[in-house]
Amino acid sequence: MSEDIKKIMFTVRNAPHGTIYVYEGLEVKLIMAAYDADISVVFMDDGVYALKQGQNTDELGIKGFEKTYGVFVDYEIENVYVDRKSMEDRGMTVDDLLVIGEDEDTEEPIKPKVIDSSEIAAMMAEQHNIMSF
Amino acid sequence: MKLAVCIYEGPYNHEASDSAYHFIKAAIDKGHEIRGIFFYHDGVYNVTKLMEPPQDDRHISNRWSELGATGIDIVVCIAAAKRRGIVDDVLVDNVRISGLGQLTMMAIEADRMVTFGD
Known part of the structure; x- marks a missing residue:
């Protein structure tokens, strides 16, 4: 990936319902994905509820x-x-998490990756900008 | 440093808009450049000319308009604005309605994006 491509991280820290932050934040991610940016999304704190299956x-x-x-x-x-x-x-647990797509070749469902806060901290340090919703 | 500022909360109810304003004034005084200001979520209510606060209180939308008059790009998200009844007719001067692509460009071009809100 080119050096010019900026790394932008989204953190999702609010519960999915009760306020509109997570929903409107989702709209931002979908738009930003169309641009030349290296996007990552991290769900933490109450934000993990947004990924719960069966809402x-x-x-x-x-x-x-x-x-x-x-x-x-x-x-x-x-x-x-x-x-x-x-x-x-x-x-x-991982079983509760919803699916975010499927593997192009194997058609296996893809789930978000569960990682430790130290890994998140290391990724944050590499970002050009971080946005929280 | 080139800064972009995002404001998520409406006026008066929440201090975010005031804090953002004072932050921006202080940053400019220190010689920083403001790449843009983006209003999202209830933040879109900060720039309606229909507000009429008591005379001894600060006038939040006029304050943003004056900042816009200095040449800073102030953008209101169209999707968030339409949802909340904020349209061109009710905007103060020196502020424009546009899309999330503008927020994307601010995030890419600014050295730091600073967000005010919950």
């Missing part, structure tokens, strides 16, 4: 956006990570 917003009367995460790989948003401690603190 149902019918009774909230709000259009859910869980399914939209399924297009991440199609949009070339492939560097998607979950903070292990945030996930475990909330009683979630």
Whole structure:
């Protein structure tokens, strides 16, 4: 990848419902993916709830956006990570995580990668800019 | 340093808009360049000319307009604005409505992007 391509990280730290930050933040990611930037997304703190399978917003009367995460790989948003401690603190495991696309060759479902906070810190240090939603 | 500033919260209810304004003034005084200011989420409410605060209070949208008059690019996200009833007709001068592509360019071109909001 060219030196000129800027690395931009999104952190998702809020719960998916209750405020609009995560939903409108998702719109930013999908738009930014169309530009020449090296994008990564990290779900941490209550943000890990956004990746929980089987969300149902019918009774909230709000259009859910869980399914939209399924297009991440199609949009070339492939560097998607979950903070292990945030996930475990909330009683979630990898099995709870939704699928963000499928492998082009094998058609295997792709899930976000679970990583430790030290790895997130190392990635943050390499970013040109970080945006939080 | 070239800075971009993102504001996520509406006026008066939350201090984000005030903090962003003071940050930008201080950064300019220190000789930094402001690549752009982007209003997102409820932040789009900061630049409506329909607001009319008491005279002894700060006028938040006029303040942003004055900053825009100095040549700083101030952009309101069209998707966030449409959702909340903010259209060209109600905008103060020196502010424009555009897309998230503008935010992308700010994030790419600025040395630092500073966000104000929860």
